[in-house]
Amino acid sequence: MRRDALTSPAVARNRAPILDVLRRVLPEHGLVLEIASGSGEHAAYFAAALPHLTWQPTDPDTAALASIAAYRAAARLPNLLPPLALDAAASDWLVKQADAIVAINMIHIAPWAAAEGLMAGAARLLVPVLYLYGPFREHGRHTAPSNAAFDESLRARNREWGVRDLDEVAALASRHGLALEERIAMPANNLSVVFRRRPASSHLIAHGHA
Numbered sequence: 001m002r003r004d005a006l007t008s009p010a011v012a013r014n015r016a017p018i019l020d021v022l023r024r025v026l027p028e029h030g031l032v033l034e035i036a037s038g039s040g041e042h043a044a045y046f047a048a049a050l051p052h053l054t055w056q057p058t059d060p061d062t063a064a065l066a067s068i069a070a071y072r073a074a075a076r077l078p079n080l081l082p083p084l085a086l087d088a089a090a091s092d093w094l095v096k097q098a099d100a101i102v103a104i105n106m107i108h109i110a111p112w113a114a115a116e117g118l119m120a121g122a123a124r125l126l127v128p129v130l131y132l133y134g135p136f137r138e139h140g141r142h143t144a145p146s147n148a149a150f151d152e153s154l155r156a157r158n159r160e161w162g163v164r165d166l167d168e169v170a171a172l173a174s175r176h177g178l179a180l181e182e183r184i185a186m187p188a189n190n191l192s193v194v195f196r197r198r199p200a201s202s203h204l205i206a207h208g209h210a
Contacts (some may be wrong), residue, residue, distance in 0.1 A: 012076035030099025040068030047080035058086035089117035111160035125175035144189040
């Protein structure tokens, strides 16, 4: 492995439980766009486990992009594409089409504008399914003391970061035509959250355009 390959201790703990959910909720074939791929360990692991899907890793950080490229070079998988520089908050992405979007431990370690950009991007690409993983508040409350402490530490690092409330995330998704389909409890007080694209007619009705 090249020296620029980064390691995230959380990946070894969460990748198998996440894969169990992804096997069930992702499409049978197509392109999966991973937003904020970080070290690239997840991308290599999921691409190997899901050979019927093409995996497109992305990240806005140059060190992360180098790490993703290192894991890709080591994996030598035909369905793992070269990483792309992509900022979720940007109004235009290099990727114009995807069959699913995956964002793991992303929206709490970024400004709320990144979550807004993520949902807007999912709408532009008309993705059928959006998968999020990470800690969430529910109905305004933290689900565990450890999550409350984590939220405090995030906000101390950057006041625009923080554990998001699932109700607010679901409301944001709904404004972009995505309905909350599943909330799945995961290890270490995290959640898997699955959104599906609503039919165009129901999206228009929800916005008063029927």
